[in-house]
Amino acid sequence: MRFINPIPFVRDISRSKEFYRDILGIKVLKDFGDFVLFETGFAIHAGSSLERTVWRMASKSEESYGRRNLLLYFEHDDVEAAFENIARHVELIHPIERQAWGQRVFRFYDPDGHAIEVGEPQDLGGLHGS
Helix, strand or coil, X not given: CCCCCCCCEECCHHHHHHHHHHHCCCCEEEECCCEEEECCCCEEEEHHHHHHHHHCCCCCCCCCCCCCCCXXXXXXXXXXXXXXXXXXXXXXXXXXXXXXXXXXXXXXXXXXXXXXXXXXXXXCCCCCCC
């Protein structure tokens, strides 16, 4: 068994696709309408569609899918440039900070309230330090 990728639920697939493609700069590999796969292996899925697939019914709730219990982690070779390009388009959690393990990161929310962390690359043998 091997882990492939997380698939966050999103309320508006078009808005979220544009956010990840245009603001974060992640290339779309496949767009299946309710499911979008990006070149990094990251994917998003229209929440109501996936709720019907998994639980056979869509939630009646319109609240945000982000619940402060998941952090989507990305790396960028130039964390300052990433911050400059992204910060004006998002609700920041905090600007670039050095973490206890030495890495510099910044965090913000995507359109559905999922927390996102962008950090400078680290060689941790495939493990993230937070």
